[in-house]
């Protein structure tokens with residue numbers, strides 16, 4: 001839904017450098033957010049945690065991105081989990097149905113399709129090459145053998161079964177659970193919604209290009225940046241650069257229509273606290289008339305670019321044009 005509210009929301013979402021960095025990596029490295037099991041046995045979206053920070057509310061972030069149609073769900077993956085601790089890394093053991101021993105050997109029952117002989121797969125192994133123990137013919141192709149059964153042989157009581165009891169041992173306190181009481185949890189993975197691809201590519205690829213250009217101009221660049229203001233609170237910026245005591249704060253605002261004054265005001269609030277020598281707000285596709293009117297009053301230089309392709313050159317001209 002492209003309601004006005006949605007546009008304001010998405011502009012706000014993309015203005016967070018961590019969000020932009022994560023989406024940029026998902027786009028440029030073609031990475032979905034896949035759930036994986038971490039060393040703590042829990043399901044993690046490790047890429048999101050790496051970029052957003054270990055303390056970040058990754059689930060909240062994903063929920064917000066899905067709600068704003070930036071991310072969409074892909075096929076779910078299921079995890080077998082301990083029903084108590086929801087750890088997804090149990091150790092699985094095969095237990096003898098009769099004596100409950102946990103020392104079984106797995107064997108396959110193999111049939112030689114030529115002569116009909118059926119036997120334990122180990123009997124076909126003649127010192128590295130396969131040969132039928134009944135008719136003595138060498139086995140040359142996979143279709144000459146047919147696996148007709150698999151069983152588990154208890155090493156304690158020697159009883160055999162094809163469906164032994166599976167016991168799961170949770171790493172949290174080594175307690176056990178079975179197939180009957182395990183938790184089977186579906187966890188979604190996420191990818192960038194095609195609907196926002198063009199808009200995202202513009203903004204997400206821009207930050208690194210701007211940072212590179214400023215480094216080439218001799219600036220010491222942080223991007224994305226966390227900068228402490230005079231109030232003591234930290235502000236996130238797309239680019240923060242320093243050279244010879246001169247500081248520059250830069251933010252990119254992308255929208256589907258001319259960027260609203262709210263973007264200027266929120267950037268100004270950061271700049272007012274950080275007090276850089278120069279504050280640059282890049283607006284794509286343009287700044288609204290009201291936003292431009294605020295430009296002078298707030299001391300924020302607004303750079304407009306219709307599709308993002310001219311931004312690096314325009315900002316470079318602005319920086320080189322002096323105004324120290």
Ligand SMILES: [Zn+2]
Pocket residue numbers: 082083084085086087170171172175
């Ligand atoms: Zn457990």
Ligand SMILES: [Zn+2]
Pocket residue numbers: 112114115116117132133134135136137
């Ligand atoms: Zn044979």
Ligand SMILES: [Zn+2]
Pocket residue numbers: 096097098099100101154155156157158159
């Ligand atoms: Zn047994």
